[in-house]
Amino acid sequence: MKRKNSLPKYLLYTICSVAAVLAATFYFHISDTKQNTTTVIIERHDEDITTEVSEIQTIKTTSKKTRTHKTTTTKTSEAAETNTAEPTTEFVFIDLNSAGADEFAKLKGIGAVLADEIIRYRNEHGGFRNIEEIMNVKGIGEGIFADIEDNIYVIDPIYDTEEEFAPDCDYEEQENETEADEPILTLEEAAPININTADAAALMLLPNINEEKAQSIIAFRDENGSFHNTYELLLVEGISRNDVNEILDFVTTD
Template sequence: MNHLFKGLKMNRRECRGFFMLVIVLVLAMAIPVVYKSLHKQSTLPSDSLVVYPNLNERQPGNRHYAEVDRKDKPYPQRPPKNKATLFYFNPNNLPSAEWRRLGFSDAQIRVIKNYEAKGGRFRKKEDLAKVYSISASAYQRIEPYLIFPDTDEYKARAEKISAEPALSSGWKAKENVYLNLNTADSVELMLLQGIGPVLAQRIVKYRQALGGFYHFSQLEEVYGLPKETYESIGKHVYVDTSDVKKIRINSCALNELATHPYIKYRKAKYLYNYRKEHGKYRDLKSLSPVVPIDTVFLRKIEPYLEF
């Protein structure tokens, strides 16, 4: 070895430097090899493995292993779906709140409202089945509750009802009793189980004060209506929202606002004075700055306002 270095004409100091360089190069090449060897030998504990079959190669013994966290972690929950409440309804111009009550999502409702905004109208049950946002299962769920006042089916029902005599409140409604809460008179309402002359007149009077019902649950607000009566007549009535009378919020008088059961004088005065000071309301959201107005109130009066 000394002869080799002498032949290369290297002194002792240069020889030491050469040996150090060789050692560094050897270590640099050896470390990755050793690391890979140790990594292949390492094994995962059997209780921390989950086995999945290879879906691409369905061969015996072909398995994939994935390390999983042994700590229990809850799965992310999907947002709850709208709880469906079924009731008889005319789908034309039905408020968004009522579509939600039927269990439809905001995305589905937007498609329906866009169709109506372009002049679309549902004339028979099958028209609703053509809306791409309404699945076949959703259509089958609501199909028995669809009402179209202009159809022969509805007119035939109305003729049968009008032929019945006025009956006492103890009478049990027949299956062919099928009333639109926004057009039925007090005599027709008495055909319903538990509805006598007094309650029939109260329903009509409250309906006139509201400007019409926009969903069945508003019947609960009628003074003196028993809960059992409310529950028993649900399948014999429906609400056609096209009969609801709107309040022109940007031109109505103070008295017209004040006489509405949901608004009354105090809120009517705030709404009226705010309009005088700030100009016309653009939409429902523009009513929010009025002091005593909250979101619950806005949702309640939305079906009765026209901008």
């Protein structure tokens, strides 16, 4: 009787145990599924955030690059326009005897101070006779004159050199005519040439004696007194023994 009563209890206990195991297994299965689902959702959420952030950064970077490119292009275009524009230079051509300070100040290298100096010089000297005279103004030298000589002029310029050299030209022409009338001596006609009194032209009639050697003979003569004999020509600088042998027959010391 006891064995009959214990059997149902044992079966009930077994069923309860199996049910508990199944319940526990199902519970853990459900919990694991929830954890996996949560993990997947979080991972997807992170990926979406990362993707969105990357897309935003890409858009911002692209916008910055685009704006930078546009700004650089605009600045480059402005610089090109600035370089392309050539300044217009006014050509100045003024009369030194009538121009005012403002006109002088337009010349290269001439400021307000030099402009006043030019006018002061002009007033003191009664005007400029030629454009070169502007170099007499204090502060204006050859450098500034070279820069402005094409921009200045004087009506009917006067140069002293024309008056000074005109008489000399006539004198030179007369002198040349006189020399042309005089006969040219040959060595045979002039020999013997006195080396103590002859000038350079006479000495140059001698064989192998050029102007330099003739001047050396005269210099030796002036420094040491007259030649005592013709062989002393060997002491003259630049005169060789061969030169002396060539001229001995044409010179004298008397």
